[in-house]
Every structure is written in C-alpha cells, then in structure tokens.
Amino acid sequence: MRRYLTRKILIYTLTFFLAVTIDWLIPRFMPGDPIRNMLARVSVASNASAIQMMYDYYARLFGLDLPLWQQYLNFWKALFQGNLGISTYLFPTPVIEVLKRAVPYDAFLLIPSILLAWYAGNNFGAIAARSKRLDNFILPLSYVLTATPYMWLGILLAWFFGIVLGLFPIAGAYSFSLRPTWSWTFVLDLLHHWFLPFASLFIIDFGGWAIGMRNMIIYELEAEYSRYLTALGAPQRLIRRYAFNNAILPQITGLALRLGVIVAGALVTEVVFSYPGIGYLLLAAIQNQDYFLIQGCFLFIILGVLIANFVIDLVYIVVDPRTRRGMVGESA
Amino acid sequence: MALKVENLTVYYQTLRGDVHALEHATFQIADGEIMGLAGESGCGKTTLGHSLIVLFPPMKYIAGKVLLDGEELPIWDSERMNAYRFRKVSLIPQYAMNAMNPIRKIGKMIQELLESRGVDYREVLPELKRRLDLVSLSHEVLNMYPIELSGGMKQRMVMVISSLLNPSLLIADEITSALDVATQKAVAEMLVEFRDCQFVNTMIVVTHDISILYQIADSILIMYAGVLAEKAPTQSIIESPRHPYTRMLISSLPEVGVRHADKRLSGIPGNPPLLLNPPTGCRFRDRCPLAYERCLEEPPFLEIEKDHYVACWKEFESHA
Numbered sequence: 001m002r003r004y005l006t007r008k009i010l011i012y013t014l015t016f017f018l019a020v021t022i023d024w025l026i027p028r029f030m031p032g033d034p035i036r037n038m039l040a041r042v043s044v045a046s047n048a049s050a051i052q053m054m055y056d057y058y059a060r061l062f063g064l065d066l067p068l069w070q071q072y073l074n075f076w077k078a079l080f081q082g083n084l085g086i087s088t089y090l091f092p093t094p095v096i097e098v099l100k101r102a103v104p105y106d107a108f109l110l111i112p113s114i115l116l117a118w119y120a121g122n123n124f125g126a127i128a129a130r131s132k133r134l135d136n137f138i139l140p141l142s143y144v145l146t147a148t149p150y151m152w153l154g155i156l157l158a159w160f161f162g163i164v165l166g167l168f169p170i171a172g173a174y175s176f177s178l179r180p181t182w183s184w185t186f187v188l189d190l191l192h193h194w195f196l197p198f199a200s201l202f203i204i205d206f207g208g209w210a211i212g213m214r215n216m217i218i219y220e221l222e223a224e225y226s227r228y229l230t231a232l233g234a235p236q237r238l239i240r241r242y243a244f245n246n247a248i249l250p251q252i253t254g255l256a257l258r259l260g261v262i263v264a265g266a267l268v269t270e271v272v273f274s275y276p277g278i279g280y281l282l283l284a285a286i287q288n289q290d291y292f293l294i295q296g297c298f299l300f301i302i303l304g305v306l307i308a309n310f311v312i313d314l315v316y317i318v319v320d321p322r323t324r325r326g327m328v329g330e331s332a
Numbered sequence: 333m334a335l336k337v338e339n340l341t342v343y344y345q346t347l348r349g350d351v352h353a354l355e356h357a358t359f360q361i362a363d364g365e366i367m368g369l370a371g372e373s374g375c376g377k378t379t380l381g382h383s384l385i386v387l388f389p390p391m392k393y394i395a396g397k398v399l400l401d402g403e404e405l406p407i408w409d410s411e412r413m414n415a416y417r418f419r420k421v422s423l424i425p426q427y428a429m430n431a432m433n434p435i436r437k438i439g440k441m442i443q444e445l446l447e448s449r450g451v452d453y454r455e456v457l458p459e460l461k462r463r464l465d466l467v468s469l470s471h472e473v474l475n476m477y478p479i480e481l482s483g484g485m486k487q488r489m490v491m492v493i494s495s496l497l498n499p500s501l502l503i504a505d506e507i508t509s510a511l512d513v514a515t516q517k518a519v520a521e522m523l524v525e526f527r528d529c530q531f532v533n534t535m536i537v538v539t540h541d542i543s544i545l546y547q548i549a550d551s552i553l554i555m556y557a558g559v560l561a562e563k564a565p566t567q568s569i570i571e572s573p574r575h576p577y578t579r580m581l582i583s584s585l586p587e588v589g590v591r592h593a594d595k596r597l598s599g600i601p602g603n604p605p606l607l608l609n610p611p612t613g614c615r616f617r618d619r620c621p622l623a624y625e626r627c628l629e630e631p632p633f634l635e636i637e638k639d640h641y642v643a644c645w646k647e648f649e650s651h652a
Contacts, residue, residue: 223430224425224427224430224431225430225431225432225433225434227386227388227425227427228423228425228427228431228432228490229445230386230388231385231386231417231422231423231425232417232418232422232423232445232449232493232494233413233414233415233416233417233418233419233449234445234448234449235414235448237448238444238445238448242433242436245433245435245436246433246434246435249435319435320435321434321435321437321477321479322434322435322477322479
C-alpha cells in the first residue's frame, strides 16, 4: 500500500515538473513579447527613445532581460514561494489574485458537470443495456452527442435557448446590474447564467459515458460469473447488480483519462459563454501574450487534473480489491 | 429412475439456419448413478448437459421431455426453471476459473446468492464449512477474493458452491480439462465422494477424457454428431463396446505398457459431419467401415442387453 502510494506520488511529481516546464516554455515560443504588448495598449509616449526606456525598465522589472535559463530558475524559485508573478494584461494585479477570482467559477461549472454527467451517463447506459427499445434510441443519440465539439454545442444552445427562445442569458456569470452578494436574487441570477455552459458540458460527456457503460454492461452480462449465477437460478436483480459493480470499474479509469479532455472542453465553453473562469482568462492571456497569466492558468489546470487523477487512484483502491491485493506483489 | 430424458432435441439458432446440436436424446439415469458423457468436440455433449439446467441463446429448445425424480422440468421456460436450478439441478461449469464475481469476497458472494434464493446463509454456514474441510480448503477462503485462490482451489470452491443445496442432479461440465493430471484425479475422486456422502443423488460428468470416466463413472454415454451412440455400464463400454464409433474411439486410446513407436496408435479417419445440415440416416455412416444400405435410415437407440443401449443397425441385426 505504502509502496504503491509512494510510487504514484513520484510519478505525479515527475509529471508535474515536466508539464510545468512545458507550460513555462510554450508562451516564450510565441512571436512578440508581453512588455511591447502592454506598452502598445497604454501608448503613453510617442517618442521612440521614451518607449525604449520604458521597455527596458519593465523588462528588468519582470526579469525578462535575463538569459532564458536564469528566467527558468527564477520562475521555479518564485513558484516555491507561492509567487506566480504579476499579470501584464491586468497590470499591476498579481496573477494569483486574478486566478483566485476565476477559480470558483471553474469549480462551480466543472465539478457538477463532470460528476453529474458521469453518474447520469452510467445509469442511463446500464438501463439502455437491458431495454432494446431504449437502446435503439439512446445509442445513436449518444454517438452523436459524444462526437459533438464542445464549442459547437455551446453556440447551438446559446443561439436556441438564448436568442430564439430568450430563456437564458448567453454571456457572463451574472447580470451586469448586480454585484456579487449572498442574496437570493444574486444566487438565482448566478444559476440562471450557469445553466447553459453547464448543459453543454453535461450533454456531451453524458453521451460518452452512456455508450461506455452500455457496452460494458452487455459484456459483463455475458461474462462467465453472470452465466454461473444464471445457471444457479439467481434473480436478474443480483446478476445485474454484479454486472454494474464490475462495469463501473473501467468507467472510473475512463474518468481519469477523460478529465484532461473535459477541462479543455470547459475552456472553449467558457469562451463561448464569456464565462469568467480560467478558460476565458487563458484566452485573454494568450491574446495579450501575458506570460505570467498563461503560466498561472496552466499551472492550475495541471494541478487540477493531477489531483483529480490521484483521487481516482485512491478511489480505485477502495472499489477494486484486485488493485489492493496486487499491491503486495512485484507489480505494485 | 432419478433422471429420465425423452426425445430431447435442442438446436442452435444461427444466421445460416439451425444447427442440429442435439437430436432425439433418450436415456435414463438410476439413483446414485454417475454417468459419464463422452464424445469428441462438437458432438453435443455440453449442449446436452446444459440443456438440463439452462439454455443460453442461441440454444433453443425444440422438443422432448425431462423428468427428474418423477417431476417434469420446464426446461423451455427459463423463468419457471429458476425454481429448480441450484436446489434440484446444479452445474459445475467448464469455466470454474472465472465463475465467481471477481470483486466480491467469496463468502459474501455465496451469502448474496443464497439469500436471493431464499436460503438463510447462517443456517447453511456450518455445512458449508464442513464441505470446505472435505475438499481441503481452509475456512479463510470465504474471506478472500477469487483472485487470491489458485486454479485448483477455485475449481474445488465452485464444486462446493454448486452442490451446497444437495441437488438431485449435478452436471459437471469438463471440470478436469484445465487441470494437471494429479489434480484431475483428486477432483474426480471428490465427485465420487460427493455422491457417496449423498450431497448429490446423480451426476452427469461431461468430458472428452474417457480415462477419467473409467475411474469414476458407473455408466458411460457416448455421443456422436449430436445423437446418442451408445450407453452402457463403464466396464461394458471399455471392454465390449458395440457401436463401431465407440469401438474405434476406445481403440484409439493409448494403453499402458504398449510402445507406440512399434504399434502406431490408430485414430478414426475422416471428420464428423457438419450439423447445420446433417446427413439423414446414421450420422457415422461416412466414417464407418461396416456401413451398408440400411444405414441410410436413422437407427433407433435400443437396449440390446440389460442397461446396454446402442444405435446401430448392424448390432440389431446380430441380436435379432
């Protein structure tokens, strides 16, 4: 058990270092640089030498005049002190402050949509597996849903429910006329704005899980332990329950594998609905070449995906005795 | 008679038509009898074994009657059959290695299975433990997952589970095939012990290994291409087989003390017919050295001596 966990933590730490390094590297491959971008936006001076002076000043301030390897080391040093730098796009707000404002919206959008889609998809798939009529209807629908790009469905929902029917707002996390407070009006408004982005994430993931579960249940019902129970006259209820318990295991692994895809889907959905989460922020950061904000956003995504995967590893130990027993052996 | 099977016919439904896997099976088994059911792969022996307890699609009941202890089994109706399964008829499957739910502790699985059949686990537990002792499994296995048991242990565990409710008929399907020779013998002897302790009344042991049957079976039923060829007490089948197929089958077994470098082991030339569209008449006709015009008609399965049944025109002729 201990060995298994140490090994997992080691792998996750290594992944973290690699991912963060790539995250640091990629913005720096972009043409142009954040300081010039920032100065162009404020356009304080027209004099070329004045701009050059300001450029040098800010470059020194952000540490961008140093050689790359030095910048890299500084980045890690700062990171361990919990310092993600200062955003050039939202200058002079520290990146960590910007993220703190965005993360609750992500959690609010992602956690319910991922978990509910997983739960509902699995249950629907299991029901579809034993009802021919439901199966004929759900399966093709699920294939269409799971193949739909997130942003396309988002646009479609926004157009239909937002513009044609006018039922839901299509942008923002709450109305511009309101200020965030803990009042019923605000909470209802928040939910009203939350619904469409949530629905577009939920619907697509739901399709994928339903297909997976349906196929797994059919496979498990054909498995030999199911046949043995049938031969011993066990009621369908017991056989189905066993099949479900076995079929859910690959779906848990699937959740770990798909998390990355879902998070990427959430990014584009947030852009479609101008939802002020990390995805929306990331787009703005990239457009403004804000190295520090890009790094910060990716850092959060990396951490989120890794932590979620680790949690799933732990859950797996609980639900599948075979992993637990396997841990004492060589393969642990 | 404990088990009486009359004219049992089961087909496999396929896209290309019905496969005549079992036709006109008529035989009976006496109380306390262990009947071996042998034949080559695809001859319908597993179909016969399974049709007495559960018909999985594409298996389809066509005709026939099965009487167990004088009561007719509704084998065509899977729902009604549930009442008889496990309590009256039980099965040790070919796939004993994978027969238990991999993510349940064995004891817990047995408990859930028993309770689903309306049996109190705590009442059965002392007997269950006694039987574990009998097959030399520790009581600890009830707290283990199937993955923690070896192949032989799983086999014995499944034997205990299947016979737990003292069924009248126990069908053991190819249970020794996956085991090494030493374990085979132990498992086969356990079957006999189960009968001797009266856990089960009668037993059908399906196998293609006649040497195992020689050790444990009271009688042997030989099948060929979906029909019964011969049934007789074990001694008669081995020493004086009547059906040409049985004779050739027995003579193709290796014997102890014979060096097969000197004497080439003879097989049976040819292949069994395809059962999708089986030939009329005796199905062994094409491979039979004794075949003559009468064999174009299907031979009945008749008793030519006491307890010795055979389906061959030549034999009827010599006894007529």
